[in-house]
Amino acid sequence: MTPAGLGLAMIAALSFITGQICFKFAVNESDESARRTGGFLPIFAGGIAAMTVGFFTWLTLLSKFELSYVFPFEALSRVLLVAGAVLFLKEKMTPKLWIGVVLITGGIIVVSVT
Amino acid sequence: MIETVDRSARAEDARRRGSTAFLLSPWVQIVVSILLSAAAQIFLRLGVGHRQDEAWAAFHGLFSGWVWAGIIAQIVSLLSWLQALRTIKLLIAFNLSGILHVLVPLAGWLCLGEKIPPMRWLGIILVLAGVFVVASPAARVEEML
Numbered sequence: 001m002t003p004a005g006l007g008l009a010m011i012a013a014l015s016f017i018t019g020q021i022c023f024k025f026a027v028n029e030s031d032e033s034a035r036r037t038g039g040f041l042p043i044f045a046g047g048i049a050a051m052t053v054g055f056f057t058w059l060t061l062l063s064k065f066e067l068s069y070v071f072p073f074e075a076l077s078r079v080l081l082v083a084g085a086v087l088f089l090k091e092k093m094t095p096k097l098w099i100g101v102v103l104i105t106g107g108i109i110v111v112s113v114t
Numbered sequence: 115m116i117e118t119v120d121r122s123a124r125a126e127d128a129r130r131r132g133s134t135a136f137l138l139s140p141w142v143q144i145v146v147s148i149l150l151s152a153a154a155q156i157f158l159r160l161g162v163g164h165r166q167d168e169a170w171a172a173f174h175g176l177f178s179g180w181v182w183a184g185i186i187a188q189i190v191s192l193l194s195w196l197q198a199l200r201t202i203k204l205l206i207a208f209n210l211s212g213i214l215h216v217l218v219p220l221a222g223w224l225c226l227g228e229k230i231p232p233m234r235w236l237g238i239i240l241v242l243a244g245v246f247v248v249a250s251p252a253a254r255v256e257e258m259l
Contacts, residue, residue, distance in 0.1 A: 029200050
């Protein structure tokens with residue numbers, strides 16, 4: 001994959017993860033540290049906007065590269081989600097979660113390159 | 115007589131509330147969300163058919179019932195996902211959704227007759243193992259919230 005492709009994959013992954021974190025902030029009612037801020041609608045709209053950017057970047061990526069070449073996107077988004085959830089949502093990584101993340105990410109890479 | 119009717123109505127009401135609570139529980143909602151998302155991908159695939167190379171394939175697709183079924187499934191999936199995220203950690207929910215990479219190839223294999231090469235089976239087993247590891251503390255619910 002070219003540097004441009006990696007850049008697009010990075011933008012797509014960042015957008016999707018931003019969307020997911022916005023969604024969590026918008027509806028969250030469990031964790032004290034990630035308590036809902038600023039009301040549901042603006043954050044939810046932000047999430048939808050981020051998802052839309054991610055979707056069109058993803059389409060561009062798909063039109064330029066073969067599906068099996070876009071696997072860095074999956075790996076990137078899984079790593080970014082862990083970072084985002086820990087940094088912004090203050091969620092805790094447990095050893096079990098680490099094992100799960102490694103197995104799932106590895107498995108998805110194998111599935112997408114075969 | 116009125117007392118009995120009242121009591122049975124109240125019991126019926128409680129049962130209805132109970133089943134609603136069950137349906138809206140985050141664990142049911144996350145399973146619904148993941149299943150609908152997998153179904154959406156299969157529906158869209160059926161709608162687009164094998165005309166992917168044609169420039170107008172996506173446009174033609176708009177007239178296909180399968181495509182609309184896919185879009186609706188995806189929207190309802192998002193609503194279930196939001197309901198689940200009210201209480202489930204994003205880390206847990208997102209990793210559980212990794213099972214889509216198992217469900218979609220399996221559904222493609224079973225419903226659309228797509229082939230799964232041996233290496234892909236290995237990947238599917240890895241993802242399944244990972245999802246089991248993430249889901250295993252489900253017995254201790256507080257760890258998941």
